[in-house]
Amino acid sequence: MKVHIENWQGVAAWHWDVPDEEVCGICRANFDNTCPGCKYPGDGCPLLVGTCSHSFHEHCLVKWVMLETSRGLCPMCRQPFVEGERTRVLRQGRDLDLLDSDE
Amino acid sequence: MNKQTRLKQVFKANKHLNLIDSKAWNIVWDYLNLDQYPLPPSKEIKIAFASLDPSSVFSAYSSAVHSHFLKNASPLLTHQSCDNDVCNLANTVNVVKVHYVQRWIALNGPPAHNQKLLDACSALIEVSLPSEIEQMTTDLYIHAIEARNPERARTVYSVFRECGLHTFSDSCLTSAVKHTVTSHVTNSYRKTWDSSAYDDLMYWIFNVVVSSLSYITDLKESELNAVNDLACDALAALRIEEIYDIVCKMPQSEPALNDLSATLRTPKLRLDLVNTFLSQSSISLLRAGIPTLEIICRYIATMEAFRRIEPRGVLLDRVARPIRNYLRERSDTVSLIVAGMLNREDSPISYISESIKKKQAYRDTGDDYNDPAWVPDPVDAAPDFSSSQMDIVGSLLNIFESNDVFIREISNCLASDLLKVREYDVNTLESQLKALRNRFSEAAMQSCNIMIWDVQESAATDAHIHQSSDDLSVFHSHIISRYFWPSLKEEPYRLPQFIEALQEQYGVRYSEYKPLRKLKWYGVGSVAISLELQDRTCAFNVTPLQASFILLFEDTAEGMTLDTISQKLGCTKRVAEGAASFWVKEGILTQNGTIYTVVETTQDDSDAVMEEDVEVEPKDEAQELRDSLGAFKPFISAMLTNLGRLPADRIHAFLSSLSSDENPYRSSKQELIKYLDMLVEEDFLEFDKGYKVRK
Structure with a gap:
């Protein structure tokens, strides 16, 4: 007997390449889930890893940084928040001016 | 007997003994002699009467009437009735009345006395009438109404009325009407639900009953209404009795529902309707043996039917509750409803997907305080009744408290x-x-x-x-x-x-x-595969597991045991067996004992015979079991679907109690267990501390 496979339709789930138990430091939701204001996960609600190695939903962090009181600090470790190299590729040229200019 | 002595006897206790000798008294008393035929009084008699005290004469006369009646008229009336002819009896009654009353009235005494005498006479006649007279009169009226031949009835009715027996006569007439209408309703409209009985009944009432009745007696407006109401009630009672079957016959039975909505006038009838439906549905519908799908269909029919009877939905609310509560306990309710809503081809209630397209609020919004046409809920509405107009899907969703x-x-x-x-x-x-x-x-x-x-x-x-x-x-x-x-x-x-x-x-x-993202694979999906065998090529759409399974057999003619396969696939034997049975069913693999081999060519005859030979023994026993217990498979399936996991003991006991003459259950428990195990092998049931239907 010969077996020909015409089409193999697999199923996979995507997940952000971060430790599985890690959640957004602001909204406490898993990164594979959305932040509270978003409807679609993944490209619709990307994550942001700082040089301080703390990671957040991009939307959550931007909202935080917009606050006067945040003074551009990481909400977790209170160091100035600078985006790490890893997630910068996600922006694809779309710079988060806010974060950079603050420095 | 000497007149003097008789009068003395009559008046023994009377104070007017002094009158006995008076001449006037004698003249009047001669005239009033009850043994004579009544004649008009002469002038002399009238003058004599005028000179006497009318009260004394009246009281003497009424005593005489009383005793004379009991002695003569009473046996006559009782005897008459034995002839079974109400007309003759009515004539006799008339004669009797005339005999006692006419001569007194002719004397022109005070009208009060006339009336008193008439009443006394009627009372005497009424007690003398035999017991069967009521039935006979009623029958006469019934006949008159039904045959539209009211001549005799009219005579009898007027005679009884003149004799002061109108209460008696009217009650006979009423029960006659009741009987005629009720029997007409049951005979003509029972189980005929496809045309409007109400219109037909009203036509019949007007043309037959009312026309006969108005010939017999003068119908008053209120009596006319009473006859109509009677007809409505009779029709309502009939339809209430049939309500469950009517609901089951939706939509052909819609005219019958319209009948109900037209005739359901009183709270009592509404209550009857609800109670009857509840008891009938709890007997026929809400039982472990009825498939959930059927209950859902009935639930839909009930909703449509009761909306038609009463658009407000108060009655519906009350009858639907028990069905809803029952459906909530069935585990497959939700999936069946969802299959319908998603318009699955195999779902018999897929038509509800049509009504889903119409926009509707998904939960009740309560009373609208700005609605000028607002009316309070009827008294029989449940405290938490909500008047929102739900359609089919809405009420299906309403079975469960949350969506x-x-x-x-x-x-x-x-x-x-x-x-x-x-x-x-x-x-x-x-x-x-x-x-x-x-x-x-x-x-x-x-x-x-x-x-x-x-x-x-x-x-x-x-x-x-x-x-x-x-x-x-x-x-x-x-x-x-x-x-x-x-x-x-x-x-x-x-x-x-x-x-x-x-x-x-x-x-x-x-x-x-997608930078920074990774994939995690699942073993599900779908595979389009084609198998090239020696004499044929087959294409399939299978699961990845089934595909992986058959790939093990590629380019090899050797058979494999389930153990080898499950080892190669790294899965449990049960999983491997599931995939194997798929390929065996499709005719790609064949199972010989525990070894699976590819069927390269469609079997030639010698192979087939060989295989049959091998399997003769077990097949016989299996066949035997199938013959004796196959008839009970639907019961077993229904029982296990609705009651969940059950041990063989319970199933055995249940089947024994089901046993009837046309469907006897004679198997032993061991045989039952063997049969159940067979069903397990067939993947129809599964066993784990009791049997259960495999989903």
Whole structure:
């Protein structure tokens, strides 16, 4: 007997390449889930890893940084928040001016 | 007997003894002699009467009437009635009345005395009438009304009326009307639900009953209404008695429901209707042996029927509650309803997907305080009755208190459908989902939206990945957002190595395309496969597990045992067996003992005979069991579906109690267990501390 496979339709789930138990430091939701204001996960609600190695939903962090009181600090470790190299590729040229200019 | 002495006797206790000798008294008393035929009084008699005290004469006369009646008229009336002719009796009554009353009236005494005498006479006649007279009179009236031949009845009625027997006569007439109407209603309209009985009945009442009645007596407006009401009540009573069957016969029985809505005038009838339906449905419908689907269909029919009877829905609210409560306990209610809503081809209630398209608020909003046409709920409404106008889907959803169970089931269905689609074509599923948006809130549908979106995104991603290299050949993938999908059930097993390699490569490409993201593979999906055998080529759409299974047999003619297979696949024997039975059923593999081999050529005769020889022994016993117990399979299936897991003891006891003459149950418990095990082998049941229907 010969077996020909015409089409193999697999199923996979995507997940952000971060430790599985890690959640957004602001909204406490898993990164594979959305932040509270978003409807679609993944490209619709990307994550942001700082040089301080703390990671957040991009939307959550931007909202935080917009606050006067945040003074551009990481909400977790209170160091100035600078985006790490890893997630910068996600922006694809779309710079988060806010974060950079603050420095 | 000497007149003097007789008078003395009559007046023994009377104070007017001094009158006995008076001449005037004698003249009047001669005239009033009851043994004589009544003649008009002469002038002399009238003068004599005028000179006397009328009260004394009256009291003497009425005593005489009393005793004379008991002695003469009473036996006469009783005797007459034995002839069974109401007309003769009526004549006799008339004669009797004339005999006692006329001579007194002719004397022109005070009118009060005339009336008193008449009343006394009527009372005497009434007590003398035999007991069967009432029935006879009623029968006469019934006949008169039905045969439209009211001549005799009219005479009898007027005689009785003149003799002061109108109470008696009227009550006979009333019961005659009652009887005629009731028997007409039951005889003509029982079980005829496809045309309006109400109009027909009203026509009949007007043309037959009322026309006969108005000939017999002068009908007053109120009496006319009473006759109509009587007819309405009779029809309502009949329809109430039949209500459950009428509901079952929807929509052919709609005219019967219109009858009900036209005749249901009083709270008592409404209560009767509700109670009758409740008791009938609890006897015929809400039982363990009835399939859930049938109950759902009946529930829908009940809703449509009672909406027609009473659009406000108070009655519906009361009759639907027990059915709702019962359906809530059935485990398959939700999935059946969802299958209907998603318009699955195999669902008999898929027509509800039509009504889902109409926009409707998904939960009751309460009373509208600005509605000028607002009226309070009827008195028989339940305290938590809500008057919102729900359609079929609304009330199906209303079976459960929250929509969550439906949402969960919908996303389960959607998930399994989506993972089966080819070429990422989600248009059909998307339009189905669109319809559901009318019923469920946007937030509730969010995960369904994301599932659709995931598949659409997967299409783009897959195209991109294949564009950059073509060494992935036939491998494609759905990429899902795991937080928004129901958890995918899967048994662990090993995919063929080349597929695993493709998966890995696909994963790498994906991570290049979507930085910082990785893929985690599931063992589900779908595979289009074609098998090239010596004498035929077959194409299948199978699960990855089934594909991996058959790939083990590629390029080998040797058989494999289940143990070897499960070892190679890295899965449990049960999982392997499931895949094996699929290929055996499709005729690609054959099972010989525990060894599976490929059927390269469709079996030639010698093989077939060989196999039959081998299996003769067990087959016989199996066949025997099937013969004796096969008839009970539906019972067993229904019992296990509705009651859940049961041990063989319980099943045995249940079947024994079901045993009847035409369907006897004679098997022993051991035989039953063997049969049940056979059903387990056939994958119809599953066994784990008791038998259960395999889903």
